[in-house]
Amino acid sequence: MTELRWSAVKSHKTFLCKLDERPTGRQARAVGGRLSRFSYDDTGFKYLFGYRLANARAATDEGVGLVVSLQAGEAMALPNASIKILMCGRAYETYSDEELSFRYLSKSPVTPLALSPNYNLSPTQNSPVLRLVAGERQFDQMRWQLVPAWEPAFTTKLSTINARSETVFESRLYRHLVVRRRCIVPLSGFYEWKKADDGKRPFKIHLRDEPIMSVAGIWDTWHPGAPEERYSFSIMTTAANEFMREIHDRMPVILDRQYEDAWLDPEIHEQEALQKLLKPCPSSWLVAAEISTLVNSPKNNTPAVLQPVAAKSS
Secondary structure, three states, X not given: OEEEEEEEEEEXXXXXXXXXXXXXXXXXXXXXXXXXXXXXXXXXXXEEOOEEOOOOOOOOOOOOOEEEEEOOOOOOOOOHHHOOOOOOOOEEEOOOHHHHHHXXXXXXXXXXXXXXXXXXXXXXXXXXXXXXXXXXXXXXXEEEOXXXXXXXXXXXXXXXXXXXXXXXXXXXXXXXXXXXXXXXXXXXXXXEEEEEOOXXXXXXEEEOOOOOEEEEEEEEEEOOOOOOXXXXXXXXXXXXXXXXXXXXXXXXXXXXXXXXXXXXXXXXXXXXXXXXXXXXXXXXXXXXXXXOHXXXXXXXXXXXXXXXXXXXXX
């Protein structure tokens, strides 16, 4: 048995998938395919050695990449059950500096972030992130995809855009961060893709009564104390509520206003107390609308991405 490790890498503003180890021709033929690079978008990896995988995306809770096994003569060596499903891999932020500051700081911004609307926020891009610094709320621009401090460069092959709330306290990568480095990622909304007979249909999801949702996150510092010090974060996810289950089985953790202080407070570090915050928000909070496939490409970053399309039958 030869073990192969998958990872996602950034290339030309699109995501490509590569093998860290090159399989033999015999192994490739065993699953009826050939060696090449594999395309990635929000519908997942389209082909793996020519073997179609439904709903496959590169993601693991431990942030160590997706590990699969191939053995000559076993065409079914890669069942869908061995693939973890990634949730919340695209979002949008259309608020202004003033709106953000008044919502979370109750004042005008002292140092504006010079925000521009991002209609198609994608992993590895920067986002405003709220955290506590010396007991005070502070916004910083952080990279969406947590980069561990040990990485030699401010990039990683690990799948760290999301952290599962159900296992975050057992994760070697996340368990220390969730008790001491929590943050809020303010989003106007997020995107998710619904499986249908005619393919994947994209939806935008946002709050019914508020323009900004407080998404729970965890953050870390890369090369702390060095001149090149940088910050990055992961979004916390949980099981979908009844509303979201019509679209996907996972969703981001959206915090109630009354629990924002508790989530940010590093003095609260008991697992039981934190786990109570890591739950699906009520279905009544959310609204969804189907949008066009413009959102499928991160290159499309205009208001047109958010425009609803004519309703279709499910």
